[in-house]
Each structure stands twice: as C-alpha cells, then as structure tokens.
Amino acid sequence: MSYYKPKFHHPNLPKNELGYTVTDYDGAVSTLCAGCGHDSISAAVRNACFLSAIPPHRIAKLSGIGCSSKMPTYFLGRSHGFNSVHGRMPSVATGASVANRDLIYLGVSGDGDTASIGMGQFVHLIRRNVNMSYIVANNGCYGLTKGQISATSDLGSVGKYGGENPFEGIDLASLAVLQGASFVARSFSGDKEQLEPLIRAAMAHKGFAFIDVVSPCVTFANNVGSTKSYAATRENLESMPVDFVPMREEIRTQYKEGSSQSVTLHDGSIIQLHKASSEYRADSREDALMALQAANRTGKVLTGLLYLDPNAQDLNHTLELADKPLNSLSTDELCPGSRVLNSINEGLR
C-alpha cells in the first residue's frame, strides 16, 4: 500500500463542465492491501463523479463496517461521509435521504455487511426504494477479521484458510431483482469500462440502484479454487457492456443491431446496454432472473445492467415529501403556535 499521495498534478489536467479536475474527486490514501479490488471501485467512483460533473459536496457517502466500508475515505474528500454501524448503513441512508432530498446518496458496503449482518436492512432498503446508489464490494470473504467465508461465497469455493464452502451462496443481484429493486447491475472491479458507466447511471437513476461488484480479495480469496479470485472471475466473465450518455450528448457507441437497448433515465440521460442475447430485455425481472440463474448454473459471472425500471416511484414520492428538504424548514414552517394549542386544550376538557 502507499502511504503518501502527491498533492501536485499536471496543470493541463482536463476539467469537467463545473471546472473540476478528476483530482478534485480524490479522497485520502487507501489503507487497503496492494491490489485490492476495492481500490479499483474507488477509482471508478471518483471517475464517474468527475465525468458526470457532480459537485462533490452534493454527494453524501455512507458505509457500514468492513474493508468495503473503509472505501468512502478513499474517494470524494470534499463530500461528507458516514462510516456507521455494521450492517446498518441502509437505515442511516434512509434517514439521511428523507432529511434532505436534494443530495445524492452513495452507499458502499460489503458482502458481510450486506448479505449477513445487514441482510434485513438491505431487503427493506430495496422494499422502500430509497433514492440512492448502493455498491457492494463483493469478495466472498471477511477481510478485516482475516479470511472467514462470507454468505456470498459460492458453494464449493475454496477459501485460503477456510477450506471448501459447504453452503449455497447468496446471490445479491438475484435477490435485488426478486425483491423489486428498480436498478440492478453486476460488475467486476477489474472492468473499468463497464463499472464507470454503471455507477454514473446508478447515480442518475431516481430510486434505489444496486451494483454488485465482484471485487477480489488479494490476501484471503485470490487463491486457486476461490470463485471470486481475479483469475476465476476473468475466466468466467460474461460481460454485457454498458454506455452512459448524459443528457444533451450524442450517442457514439454502436452495438450490433438487435443486441442493444437504450433506456432514458429520469434526468434525461441515456443508458445504452449490450445484451447477452437479442431476446433479453432489461425491463423484465423474469429475463434478469433467468439470465442470472443460467449464469450461476454454469459458473459464469454475468455482468452488466440486469434490470432497470426508470419510472419506479422512490421513497420520497411514496411519503409525499414536500419539495423543500425537511432539514431546511424553519420554526415558523414547523410549529403550529399557541392559538392551535389552545384549541387542542379545549378539545381535551
């Protein structure tokens, strides 16, 4: 790992439309192991926010506990962050998002944080369709406590110390599709070309956007027999490439006829995706589940945008929240005053 990050940068670094360079989206130096997949995710988040020209201070980063949940320190140093409680980030994010509907919320979690201790909160976060992006850095093991098998570890996968996993793994992407998530994607930390546009699309999506990112643990799960090692993931990768086209920009990438689909997101941007087959439709939960099942059965890692409903109603809508953020309301706007209280008193006599 590095312990020093130079502050200077090339004077001609490109700027986004807000005038920020990509270094304005940097965080602190990572303390994760050298080669950790999570650092690639951090870089993808940084780049995605730069490319989408999001003002850094309008993003709130939230995480739980674990290697994954350390990540938000390593990107977006100008954003507020909250390293909360193990498995409970979903509830903290829910509260934060209803308190100020104007910010962009990015949750970062891991397979232990989401699929074990936080499973209940994760499912309910989906159920409520909280307006946020939620990235799981999924390596199939517990890193900070040194290599125990996690709940997303595949049946038969071999851990460095844990032996062969005797339990069926939990597939978070399938679960999210099944539970009604409005945006479900899977990617690989080593596939920057796909991960960055997915993160940009997730942040543009209105509602809950879930990205399950296979992110190999170089220390405890990169061994032979581990199904989430770099080698195994690369070998079994079945990638459906994705392009994110912000509003007002021209679509440049061309996929083969019949194999691509474009979906317009709430803010006018477009996500263009390459599909596994011409029949597959990203607006069908059944198709997504079948494709995931088929891939899981054959040991493939199917990545790309699996399901998207750009018109789903988020929690703010369901709660009929006023347009002005709740945290900005004044005493005058909130407090009914003595006249009303006197009439309440009268009704209690």
Place this chain on the structure above:
Amino acid sequence: MKQIKGVNDFVVKFANVNGTGSASANHMFAKAIFRMGIPVSPRNIFPSNIQGLPTWYEVRVSSKGYLGRRGGVDLMLCVNPQTMEDDVASVEPGGYFVYDSTRPLAPHLKRDDIHYFGIPLTAMCMREFEVARLQQLLKNVVYVGALAALLDIEFKILKDLLNDQFKGKEKLVSPNVHALEMGYHFAQENFACPLPIRLERGVNDAPHIRESQHILMNGNTAAALGAIYGGATVAAWYPITPSTSVVDAFSKYAERMRIDAGTGKRNFAIIQAEDELAAMGIVVGASWNGARAFTATSGPGLSLMSEFLGLAYFAELPVVLIDVQRSGPSTGMPTRSQQSDILAAAYASHGDTKHVLLFPATPQECFEMTVQAFDLAEQLQTPVIMMSDLDLGMNDVMSPPLEWDDSYEMNRGKVLDADALDAAETWGRYLDVDGDGICYRTLPGTHPDKGAFFTRGSSKNEMAVYSEKGEDYVKNVDRLLRKFETAKSYVPVPKVHDPIPVKKPKTKKKLGALFFGTSASPSYEAVEILASEGYPIDVMRIRAFPFHKDLDAFVHHHDIVFVIEQNRDGQMRQLIMNECHIAPDKLTSVLNYSGTPITARTIARQIRQALNVASADIVKLHPEIA
C-alpha cells in the same frame, strides 16, 4: 354493617373482559367526573391480548387532588366471571360490589362485610336490544347509568359525552342514551341512591387543580404534540406497546398541521421500520443530515437501539428517543408499567457512554420535555432520552393545560453554515473551541470545499481524521465527559417543595425522599400521610440526568433519604450512588415492581417499616367508616 363514606374521595374499579367495548364506557365515567370539576385519575390495567382476557379500569376520585394510585378499592363493578373471586376479595371492608345479576352470585362470593348491588345487565340488554353486538356493548353503558344514580353523576354530562363520542354517527346516540337511562332508573328504583360514597360538583380541596383550566390527556399524545411543536420532521419507529400511540398521535397531528399549503405535500416523514435497530438508524441518519428526528420505543426496543446510541454518543449526533417504559426484562409484561430502564438508558451501549435522560411526571411535562429534548440534543449533539412509562403514557391524566410561547425558536446548537465556514480561520469537527466540550458541526452539502468530514464511530483526532493513537482517543472521550458536565447546566432542574409543617415530629432524624416520573404523585401523597402521623419528610423530584448539584446537597443534608421508584433493583438509587459518590447506607429504596403503578399506601407502609413506626401512630385511612 359498616359503610365507607365520603364525598369526592374514593376508588372505583371496573373488572371487564377485554374486547367487549368496556373501555369507552369506562372512559365516559371518568370524563364525566372530570367535567364535574372533581379531581379524578383513571388507569387502564390491561392484558397483552385483543379479546377475551381480564382487564380492569381503576378510577380514583380525590377532592385533595391526589392523582397517583391510593391502593384499595371502595366500589368494584365486576362483569367478568373469570376474576370475580379476586375482585370480591379486593374490596375494602364496608365497600360496595356491583355485578351482573342475570346469573345468581355463587355462595362462596358472598362476604358479610361488603354491600352487594346486583343489576341484571345481560337480561336487560337482551330484552331491549335486538342486534347482538349492541346487546354486548350497551351492557357497559347500562352500568355507567346505574353508577350515575349510585354516585350522583350529573346525567346531562353523560348525555353530552355520548353526543361528542358519536358525532357524525347520530343513529347510535339514542340506543346509548336509552341504555344509560335504563341503568339509571334501575338503580333509582332498586337501591338507596346515592351511596354514602358520592360525587358533588365543586367539592374540590385542591386549589392547584381548581384554579387552572385542567385538561385530561395521556402522556403519549402530549409527547407527540411536543414533537410537532419541537419541529421534528422525521419519525422512525417499530410498533411496541406502550409507545405505539406516540407515533400514532404524531401522525394524526402531522397530517393536520404539517401539510404544505401550496402543494398539499408533507413537511414530515414517518417511517415504520423493520425493527428498532433500523428505527434508530433512520433517526441517526436524519439527525446527521440536520433534520430533527425521533423514535419512540419501550424496553426491548431500547436494548436493540443500544449499539446505535453508542455510535450517536461517540459521533456526537443529536438523537431524541422517547422510552415509554414497561415491565422487563426481555419482553417482560408488555402491558404493565415500570420505571425499570433507568440504568439501561443512562449507560446504553458498550464502551464508556452516558446519556442525557429526562423524567416527565405529567402530560404537560411530556409535552414540554419533548420540545426541550430536541433543543438539548442539538445543543449538546448527543442522544436525549425521555423516560416516560405506560402509566403516564397510556392513561388519561389530569394536567394543567399545554402552554406555548410564540417567540420560541428551535435552538439548533453549534452548526456552521457556508458563511460561517468562510469566516472561520480553522475548523476541526472535534476542536473544543469554547471549552464546554461542545464542538462545531457541519451538515452535508453546506459548502463546495469547506467543512466536509468523515463521521465515524472509530477513533479520530480533533480534525476528524482517522486515528488509532491512544492520546487522540483519550482526549476525545475526556472532552465528552466535559460536555456531560456542561449538560448539567442545560437540563431541567429538580423540583423542591416547601416541607409540610409537622407540630411535634416523632423523629429527630432529617428525612428526605427522592422520586421521579409516575412515582411522584403517590409519593407526594405518602409524604402528606406520614406528616400527619408525625414524620416530616423533605422531597425532591428528579427531572433529569446528569444530576443537578442540588441533588448532591439534598442527599448530604439528610440523615436518611428514601428513593422511591418502580423497579426491583433500585436503579435510580444505584445511579445516584454511582454518579454522586454516595455511600449505599445513606439511600433507602422504596419500591414497587408488580407491574401496576405504585400506590401511596405502599410507599407509606415501606417508609414506616424503615423507620420502625409503631402501629398506634398509623392514621386510619378510612376515618369515615361508620
């Protein structure tokens, strides 16, 4: 045979089966007495069940304005065969037993020292009403009518209450009025009405109640109104008795008072969480983001919220929790009252934690302290827990009216906006600039390049940078202690009353009593009883933790201090010993933890035992028994 006598001074208890509609009839009985201007305190004693199990409703009438439980029953109205044996046994000698005489009373239920009044409630209703549901519901109204005759309730008030209750459903008024009249006439024709215990408008020896325009409301509704007036915008909760009605009431008032006039949209969010862990997480997240947020729960929920309370303490986030206590441990007796979460709340979570607690004793205080809880939480940037209980939260309590000062502004504490950040030379989230242990916060989204920081439970230095250095950790937690010291001057001060003059005290020892919350009313009464017996006791009502310095002085000033509370282990006593460094033998516990609220008689009896009071000195409770 003896007869208990008295005007506006007796206890009536109703023994019912739950789910039979008795609650609204019993409430009408209590409310009628309230409207006659007579101090009254009704209490629901109910099972954790929806239909078919025993439930009681105890109504105390006290011209002196005692609102706590006295103990004992002067008139029992029993329509529940399941409990009749116990109910008969619980009546004071010389008291009265009213029952449904459709079936004859079993011979073993006959006592020769109490008076029986049989009313064929079932038979009357079967005869008069055709609809089965009405036959059952109106039995309750018939007995209220009979009690109106037996106790001299003003009949017009009962009719007014029925009109209020069935506003919009006028068809239901006439069968209800008919049922009332049936009961009234039956009693008039068959019994010598009124009884020697009776009501009389204007006989009220409680100037504090007589002179203020009292209201009758429960503490949970008052707390909900406090959340509305205190500017709460986010409520997250998980249903749990006896706190559920806090959020129910908040929802009801918010739908009326918090709708944006222009758009019809809501200036509030209520989220029913999947469990108490999530409920507290939502509150933590919303508070972190600068909204006033709260949750309401009871003991089991408090246990589940402990981890988050520790995070909020260490991350210095304002959090408001309303704990409506019930019997514990575990799921305990969910519908029975206790004050048994004191230690769990004061030191909730692992590591070194201490939390600010508020102890309301009346609905008025539930209202005021909830508002205050939001201000304190934001000023002190820490969780504030309001310790109510089932007795206060779910029962209608006579209370001075709620008052509001229209000049109130929410005190948001030390929060820096964009201008303040620009003006500041240096800023560190955990820098104690003012020396009071309270640092300056920033909210997400405030400034493009200043004020962002990472909130974490793990260790950090004053600049909010991750640090595992021992000295950084120690500096931080020591500052949190300094902040807790500051809190002492922010929280509500204890209430001290002038001692009751005792002409010839029977003890030379200086006696004091400490109590809080729902133990207060019966404690004041017990102290008056003991003063009349020659034992003067000074009192202090605790209203907050951390404790005020006056509490230390009070304890040191007295030879024996009784700590009156409703739990097994004397938790408040332990907290005082621990926090004020007081020797255990200085504090004597006076306890009740049966699940039903403590009575004045219980308190007086335990204090007498502790003082070895001779039985000849005990003042008879019913001097009027003839």
